[in-house]
Amino acid sequence: MTMDRYVITGKQRLEGSIRTSGAKNASLPLMAAAILADGKTGLQGIPHLTDILCMGEVLKSLGCKTQFSSNELTIDSSSLNDCIVDEALMRKMRASNLILGPMLARNGRVKISRPGGCAIGTRPMDQHIKGLQELGVRVEERHGYIEATAGKLRGGDVYLDIPSVGATENIMMAAVLTEGTTIIRNAAREPEIVDLQNLLNKMGARIRGAGTHVLRIDGVAKLKSTEHTVIPDRIEAGTHMVAAVMTGGDILVENVIPEHISPIIAKLRQGGAEVTPYGDSVRVRQKGQFKALEIKTLVYPGFPTDMQPQFLALLTIADGTSIVSETIFENRFQHVAELRRMGARITVEGRTAIINGRPNLEGAFVEATDLRAGAALFLAALAAEEGTVLERIDHIDRGYEDLKEKYRALGAKIQRVVKQ
Numbered sequence: 177m178t179m180d181r182y183v184i185t186g187k188q189r190l191e192g193s194i195r196t197s198g199a200k201n202a203s204l205p206l207m208a209a210a211i212l213a214d215g216k217t218g219l220q221g222i223p224h225l226t227d228i229l230c231m232g233e234v235l236k237s238l239g240c241k242t243q244f245s246s247n248e249l250t251i252d253s254s255s256l257n258d259c260i261v262d263e264a265l266m267r268k269m270r271a272s273n274l275i276l277g278p279m280l281a282r283n284g285r286v287k288i289s290r291p292g293g294c295a296i297g298t299r300p301m302d303q304h305i306k307g308l309q310e311l312g313v314r315v316e317e318r319h320g321y322i323e324a325t326a327g328k329l330r331g332g333d334v335y336l337d338i339p340s341v342g343a344t345e346n347i348m349m350a351a352v353l354t355e356g357t358t359i360i361r362n363a364a365r366e367p368e369i370v371d372l373q374n375l376l377n378k379m380g381a382r383i384r385g386a387g388t389h390v391l392r393i394d395g396v397a398k399l400k401s402t403e404h405t406v407i408p409d410r411i412e413a414g415t416h417m418v419a420a421v422m423t424g425g426d427i428l429v430e431n432v433i434p435e436h437i438s439p440i441i442a443k444l445r446q447g448g449a450e451v452t453p454y455g456d457s458v459r460v461r462q463k464g465q466f467k468a469l470e471i472k473t474l475v476y477p478g479f480p481t482d483m484q485p486q487f488l489a490l491l492t493i494a495d496g497t498s499i500v501s502e503t504i505f506e507n508r509f510q511h512v513a514e515l516r517r518m519g520a521r522i523t524v525e526g527r528t529a530i531i532n533g534r535p536n537l538e539g540a541f542v543e544a545t546d547l548r549a550g551a552a553l554f555l556a557a558l559a560a561e562e563g564t565v566l567e568r569i570d571h572i573d574r575g576y577e578d579l580k581e582k583y584r585a586l587g588a589k590i591q592r593v594v595k596q
C-alpha cells in the first residue's frame with residue numbers, strides 16, 4: 177500500500193482536453209471472463225490501475241499467464257492449475273469475487289476467501305450464491321472461505337432480489353458453458369454488463385438481453401480466443417466533468433459514450449453548466465455559480481452511486497441547499513467528515529445528506545477513505561482556496577489512471593509526494 181499523498185494548490189481554472197481511460201468496472205469482469213477461453217484473450221484499452229494489477233495477480237494465482245503493456249492485456253488461460261484465491265488477494269479487491277462464475281464453468285470448482293464489508297457498506301454476496309445454486313452449484317462456507325463445486329452445471333431460471341451488477345456478471349459467466357438455457361430476471365442493466373456480453377458473444381457464447389432486465393443465455397460447449405476493446409470509463413469521465421464546473425473551467429472530455437453519462441449531463445445542466453456533446457467527446461463549461469440540486473442514486477440508467485461523492489463535493493460550493501440521497505450503499509458518506517474539514521456545511525440524516533452551499537472551500541489536511549471519496553476530495557482541493565494535503569491516495573490509484581499528469585495538462589498545480 178502506498179503512503180503517497182497529493183499536495184494540491186487550488187483555485188486554478190482548468191482548461192483543455194482530457195482523455196478518459198478504459199473502464200475499470202468493465203475491465204475487471206472482462207479479465208475474469210478470459211478464464212472461460214481455452215487460449216489467449218486480447219483486451220485493449222485496459223487502464224493501468226492497482227485494481228487491474230491485483231486482478232492480474234488473481235488470474236496468475238489460478239494458472240493464467242498475463243502480459244500487460246501499453247494498455248493491451250493478454251491473458252492466456254490454456255492451463256489452469258489452481259482453484260483457490262487466498263485471503264490477501266481477496267482483501268485487496270472485492271471484484272476478485274468475479275472469478276467464481278468463470279472458474280466454476282471452466283473447472284467445476286473454486287474456493288475464494290469470503291470478501292468482508294468495506295468502507296462503503298457490508299456488500300453481501302447472497303445474490304451471487306443464490307444464482308449459482310440455481311445452476312446446480314453446491315456452496316459451502318467454512319473458515320471464512322466460500323467453496324463452490326459444480327458437478328455438471330445446468331441452465332436455470334434466476335430471479336435477483338436486487339439488480340446486482342456483480343451477481344449478474346458472475347451468473348452470466350457461470351451460465352455460458354452449461355447445458356441448456358439460463359434466464360436471469362431483474363438483471364443489472366449497467367453498460368459494463370453489455371460490454372461483458374459483447375466479449376462473451378465474440379468468444380462464441382449465446383447471450384441476449386444485456387442492457388435490459390432479462391438476460392437469456394443459451395449454453396455452448398466451448399469458447400474460443402478473441403480480442404476486445406473495453407468501453408470508456410463513465411465514472412472517470414463524470415469526475416472530469418465535475419472538475420470543469422468546480423474550477424469555473426472549460427474542459428473537453430474525450431473518449432466518452434454520451435448515453436452512458438446521460439444522468440451526469442442532465443444534473444450538470446440542471447445546475448447551470450454548459451454541457452455540449454461532440455461525437456465521442458463532451459465539452460463542459462461553467463460561468464457563474466452552480467445552483468443547488470436534489471440527487472438520488474439509483475441503478476442504471478439512474479444517477480450512479482459512484483458519482484455521488486464527486487457531486488456532493490460540487491454541491492458544497494453551489495448556490496443554495498442541496499439534498500443527496502444514497503440508496504445503493506448504506507455507508508457511502510465518509511467523505512462528508514473530510515469535506516467538513518475544508519469548511520463544507522453538510523449534515524447527514526440516515527441515507528440523506530443536506531448541503532448548504534458556500535462560495536468557497538478552504539484547503540486542509542484530508543484523507544481518502546475509499547476510491548470515490550478520494551475523487552471527491554481531489555476535486556474539492558482543486559476548487560479550494562490555498563493548499564490541500566490529500567492522504568491515502570492509494571484508494572485513488574485503484575480507479576484513476578495517470579491522474580496527476582492528466583490534471584497538470586489542464587493547468588492544475590499538483591505534486592505527488594512519495595513517502596519513504
Ligand SMILES: CC(=O)N[C@H]1[C@@H](OP(=O)(O)OP(=O)(O)OC[C@H]2O[C@@H](n3ccc(=O)[nH]c3=O)[C@H](O)[C@@H]2O)O[C@H](CO)[C@@H](O)[C@@H]1O
Pocket residue numbers: 200201202204271297298299300301302303304305338339340341342343364368481482504505506
Ligand atoms: C467492480 C465493480 O463493478 N464495482 C461496481 C459494482 O459493484 P458491485 O457489483 O459490488 O455492486 P452491486 O450492484 O452488486 O451492489 C449493489 C447493492 O446490492 C447489494 N448486494 C449485492 C450483491 C448481493 O449478493 N447482495 C446484496 O445485497 C450491495 O451490498 C449493494 O448495496 O456496482 C456498484 C453499483 O453500481 C458500483 O458502485 C461499483 O463500483
Ligand SMILES: C=C(OP(=O)(O)O)C(=O)O
Pocket residue numbers: 201270271482547548575
Ligand atoms: C465502489 C467501487 O469499486 P469496487 O466495487 O471495486 O469497490 C467504485 O468503483 O467506485
